[in-house]
Every structure is written in C-alpha cells, then in structure tokens.
Amino acid sequence: MTPAVDGATVAEDVHEKADVVVVGSGAGGAVVARELAARGKDVVLLEEGGFFTGKDFTGNPRAMIDLLYRNRGLTMALGRPPIPIPLGRCVGGTTTINSGTCYRAPDYVLEEWAERYGVTGAREPDLRPYFERVEAELGVRPVPDDIYGRNSRLFERGAAALGYDGARIPRNERGCLGTGVCAVGCPQDAKQAMHVSYVPRAQAAGARLYTRCRVDRILLSGGRAIGVNARFEGEPGRELRALxxxxxxxCGALLTPALLERSSVPNPSGRRGRNLHIHPATRVGALFDEEVRGWEEVPQAYNVHHFMHEGIFIQGQFVHPALEAPVLPGVGAVHKARMASYARLGSFGALISDESAGSVRATRGGWPRVTYQLGATDARKLARAIGLTAEIFFAAGAREVYPGVHSRPVLHGIDEARALQHATLPAADFEMMAFHPQGTARMGEDPRAAVTDSFGRVHGTPRLWVGDASLFPSSCKVNPQITIMAFATRLAEHLAAEL
Structure with a gap:
C-alpha cells in the first residue's frame, strides 16, 4: 500500500504527474480514485483535511467536531434564518461523520432526471449494477436486532399504530456495536466510511494520497484541464503542483463550484453555483415515562417513508447530551429537569426535499459563500413533517414533544401535533439545520442548461470532470451517499475508457 503523505510534515515543494488527479476523498472522490487505480491508472488523490481512524475518535463531541468538521461544524447557508450544514473535513469527507445511512435514489427521481433534465444512461436499470457494486463493497444491510434500540422501537410502534409505513434503515457497517457516536467518528471503524474502505483500497492499488492539502486552482491550458496547484497545511509556502x-x-456541492469559479473555468450555462438543494430538517424530541436510553443504539436506525410522495422523510436522529442541551426548550430549573430526564428522551429528525434553491459563489479569498432562503411552500412542508413526527411520538406514548419550533416549543398532546401539520409558519420559526447539499453543477446533455454532461464532464472544458452531489439536477430525496458513489463508479468507468 502506498502510504499517505501528511501535508503538515512536507518540508519542500512537491511536483506530481499522473493520469488523473482527484480533488476530495469523500463519497465521490474516493470511489473515482479506487476504481481508476484498480484499473491500473496512475492516480493522485488530494484531501484538505487530515487522515484519522478509530484510534483517534474519542467520542467527545466538542473535540471531534473541531477535528473532523469543516469550520468546526459552523458551515452556514446565509438567509433568514441562517442554516447550519455540517460537512466533514477529513479523509472520507462527510462519510466519516454521517450515520451510515445508505439509500438508493428513488426510481421516480432518476426518471425525472432523465425526462426533465436530459440526463442519459442513468435510469434505475442503468444504475442498478453500480448500486449493487457499491453496496457489496460497503456491506450494506438493514439494522440488526442487537443494535436496534428503544428510541427506534418506540417510534416504530407509534408509526404502526397510525398506519404509517416505515422500515429499518440500510447501513454500511461491518461489526457495528451500537455505540451511538457515528457523527463524531466510529471508534471501532465498523462504519464503512471512505477512510476505511475505498481510500485504503485505492492506496493498495497504487493511488498516492496527500492529506492536509488544499487545492487553490485548477490549471488550464488551451482551454482544457492539465492539473492543479495546491498548498500544504504545514510548512509555510510549501506547494504541490500536480499535472x-x-x-x-x-469537493462536495459547496466547495466544488467555488473551486471551479476561482479557477476561471468557463461557465457557458450560467448554472454553476446555482440550484443548491439541501434537506432542511428539524430534530424533534420527546419525553417518555419509560427509559429510552437512546445512546445504546444506532442513532439512525428506523425511518418512516409513508410521506415520501410529499417530499417528507422522517428518520432517527439521537444525539449526545452536549448537543441536546442547547436545543432542549426551557430555562433554569425547567431546562435542568428536562436534561436530568435525558434517559427518557426520544429523538427523530423531520427532513424535507426542498423546492427552494440556494446558491454558492466564491468570495475574494476563494471560499464558498452560501445563500439559501426557505420558501413558503417548503416552510409549510417542514411544519407538516414536524407535526407528523410529533404525532408519531404521541402515538408511541410520549408525555410531551419538543418540535424545534420557536413559537411552539412544547407540544402536550396529539391534537397539538396535528394542528402543527397544517400551520403556516415563517422560516425563522424553525430551529433548522440541513444536510446533503447537492445540485450546484447540474448534469445534463444540453450545455445551455447544465454544467456537466450526464457522466460528469464539464461542458466547455475538456478533461475536467465533477464527481460529487453537485451533479444532481434536483434533490435526490434521500440521504445521497450511495447515489453519489454509484454515479462516481459510472464516471470512473467512462473516464478510464478515455485514458
């Protein structure tokens, strides 16, 4: 295996030459690097963050967020309200800090991409072999009984009582112990994130990995891509030039368009950095009379997909007490009493697929400036999603529910939950977060309407490709990791044919 080079230890400038340089080691970049290296291609893989594994993961949220998250977890989409979007900044990218949830994009989404956006060769039958390949590599399977705990079982009971369809979540894991700290790095390396799966396999096939290495610019000559310039985090002024x-x-849907823009890559469609979709979400908590002990299971183990046709998706989201305390309602003795009842708290997330769209532009310093405003239609959808989540909790026996709505911090019964489902609330009323940014380099065959073609080639700039969720023409409706990986596998196959 080719060892990684830690940019913090590099003492002199580095010059590389390869068939392909891949920028970013998350769900897209790691797959492209591994698939190409396995085909005998010469690959250089660059990652801005460090390389960490289970031995580095302490489970302490504050320390691990500082270590693994971009901007220490404070990456924001500016708007009213500002919305935090957690992103990984480490080998493996956000796969290192997600919950291991692995859904395929629904068939109807892939059909929409073909019919409405002109994406070719990406309907469900086309992508099925790529999905199957990725799932086999990662050991994807539904959550087993031994790590399926009370938080999920109670919610499942409530959903069944109401007749709402749900299922155990498929996850990429081998030997998960249910320690409940997925979001701050798996200490057993059981979660098959890119840093323990595709990246080591890329290295074993000969790919050269540089970490703590920020790409400043894509190099262009004669209108085509010929490499990148990057800077190492360590010795001041040390650079890497890879041809x-x-x-x-x-780099992900926030960083990729910013890198293209600051590299002066042509933008013939005018769509680059536009069309940003996220999954606006709110965590909904519930207090039960019985103990839940949600930390003794997988944080994301069960979902309710009954309302997918409405763009509403409800799934587990149990969090550490240090992350629970700031969002739990109440002050003084009331808040203290609720935190003292942490063992009796349940928690699920209400997510929506958005019709609203934001944008990403590069600042003068080259960093992404993200703007996003939740529209009225999506605000109504989010209120309904939260109300449905609360209704399920009450049907499961909850005493009170904390919906993450400023104007209604505590719900006391199922009627209040049902009223919330029909409420019209301003976006600023929600304690919102968002996940899974996508869409900022939309794919499609028409260069007047898309940034790349159906396989990720950037329109107007030969030999430059995009290989992450930026490609998605619209929200993929579910957690996107497996879909990103399937498209990246497909991209690598086509790129290899051109070498």
Missing part, C-alpha cells in the same frame, strides 16, 4: 491528463473535482 494530469484528467482532473476530477469532488
């Missing part, structure tokens, strides 16, 4: 026959950008 390559092809460049794949897989």
């Amino acid at each position: 390559a026959r092809h460049v794949v950008v897989a």
Whole structure:
C-alpha cells in the first residue's frame, strides 16, 4: 500500500504527474480514485483535511467536531434564518461523520432526471449494477436486532399504530456495536466510511494520497484541464503542483463550484453555483415515562417513508447530551429537569426535499459563500413533517414533544401535533439545520442548461470532470451517499475508457 503523505510534515515543494488527479476523498472522490487505480491508472488523490481512524475518535463531541468538521461544524447557508450544514473535513469527507445511512435514489427521481433534465444512461436499470457494486463493497444491510434500540422501537410502534409505513434503515457497517457516536467518528471503524474502505483500497492499488492539502486552482491550458496547484497545511509556502491528463473535482456541492469559479473555468450555462438543494430538517424530541436510553443504539436506525410522495422523510436522529442541551426548550430549573430526564428522551429528525434553491459563489479569498432562503411552500412542508413526527411520538406514548419550533416549543398532546401539520409558519420559526447539499453543477446533455454532461464532464472544458452531489439536477430525496458513489463508479468507468 502506498502510504499517505501528511501535508503538515512536507518540508519542500512537491511536483506530481499522473493520469488523473482527484480533488476530495469523500463519497465521490474516493470511489473515482479506487476504481481508476484498480484499473491500473496512475492516480493522485488530494484531501484538505487530515487522515484519522478509530484510534483517534474519542467520542467527545466538542473535540471531534473541531477535528473532523469543516469550520468546526459552523458551515452556514446565509438567509433568514441562517442554516447550519455540517460537512466533514477529513479523509472520507462527510462519510466519516454521517450515520451510515445508505439509500438508493428513488426510481421516480432518476426518471425525472432523465425526462426533465436530459440526463442519459442513468435510469434505475442503468444504475442498478453500480448500486449493487457499491453496496457489496460497503456491506450494506438493514439494522440488526442487537443494535436496534428503544428510541427506534418506540417510534416504530407509534408509526404502526397510525398506519404509517416505515422500515429499518440500510447501513454500511461491518461489526457495528451500537455505540451511538457515528457523527463524531466510529471508534471501532465498523462504519464503512471512505477512510476505511475505498481510500485504503485505492492506496493498495497504487493511488498516492496527500492529506492536509488544499487545492487553490485548477490549471488550464488551451482551454482544457492539465492539473492543479495546491498548498500544504504545514510548512509555510510549501506547494504541490500536480499535472494530469484528467482532473476530477469532488469537493462536495459547496466547495466544488467555488473551486471551479476561482479557477476561471468557463461557465457557458450560467448554472454553476446555482440550484443548491439541501434537506432542511428539524430534530424533534420527546419525553417518555419509560427509559429510552437512546445512546445504546444506532442513532439512525428506523425511518418512516409513508410521506415520501410529499417530499417528507422522517428518520432517527439521537444525539449526545452536549448537543441536546442547547436545543432542549426551557430555562433554569425547567431546562435542568428536562436534561436530568435525558434517559427518557426520544429523538427523530423531520427532513424535507426542498423546492427552494440556494446558491454558492466564491468570495475574494476563494471560499464558498452560501445563500439559501426557505420558501413558503417548503416552510409549510417542514411544519407538516414536524407535526407528523410529533404525532408519531404521541402515538408511541410520549408525555410531551419538543418540535424545534420557536413559537411552539412544547407540544402536550396529539391534537397539538396535528394542528402543527397544517400551520403556516415563517422560516425563522424553525430551529433548522440541513444536510446533503447537492445540485450546484447540474448534469445534463444540453450545455445551455447544465454544467456537466450526464457522466460528469464539464461542458466547455475538456478533461475536467465533477464527481460529487453537485451533479444532481434536483434533490435526490434521500440521504445521497450511495447515489453519489454509484454515479462516481459510472464516471470512473467512462473516464478510464478515455485514458
């Protein structure tokens, strides 16, 4: 295996030459690097963050967020209200800090991408072999009984009582112990995030990995991509210049368009950085008379998909007490009493697929400036999603529910939950967060309407590719990791044919 080079230890400038340089080691970049290296191609993989594994993960949220998250967890979409979007900044990207949830994009989404946006070769039958390949690599399976705990079982009971369809969540894990700290790094390395799966396999096949290495610019010559310039985090002024026959950008939907923009890559469609979709969400808590002990299971183990046709998706989201305390309602003795009842708290997340769209632009310093405003239609959808989550909790026996709504911090019964489902609330009334940014380099065959073609080639700039969720023409409706990986596998197959 080719060992990783830690940029913090590099003492002199580095010059590389390869078939392909891949920028970013998350769900897209790691897959592209591994698939190409396995085909005998010469690959350089660059990652801005450090390389950490289970031995580094202490389970302490504050320390691990500082270590693993971009901007220490405070990456924001500016709007009313500002919305935090947690992103990984480490080898493995956000796969290192997610809950291991693995859904395929629904068939009807793939059909929409074909019919409405002109994406070719990406309907469900086309992508099925790529989905199957990725799932086999990661050991994807539904959550087993031994790590399926009371938080999930209670919610499942409530959903069944109301006749709402749900299921155990498929996850990428081998030997999960249910320690409940997925969001701050799996200490057993059981979660098959990219840093313990595709990246080591890429290295074993000969790919060269540089960490703590920020790409400043894509190099262009004669209108085509020829490599990248990057800076190491360590010794001041130390740089990497990597020349390559092809460049794949897989920095995620917030960083990818900013890198393209600051590299002066042509934007013939005018769509680059536009069309940002996220999954606006609110965590909904519930207090039970019985103990729940939600930390003794997988945080994200069960979902209710009954309302997917409305763009509403409800799934587990149990959090550490240090993250629970700031959002639990009440002050003084009331808040203290609720925190003292932490063992009796349940928690699920209410997510929506948005019709609203934001944008990403590069600042003068080259960093992404993200703006997003939740529209009225999506605000109504989010209120309904929260109300449905609360209703399920009450049907499961909850005494009170904390919906994450400023104007209604505590719900006391199922009638209040049902009223919330029909409420019209301003966006600023929600204690919102968001996940899974996508769409900022939309794919499609028409260069007047899309940033890349159906396989990720950037329109107007030969030998430059995009390989992450930026490609999605609209929200993929579910957690996107597996869909990103399937498209990245497909991209690598087509890129390899051009080498």
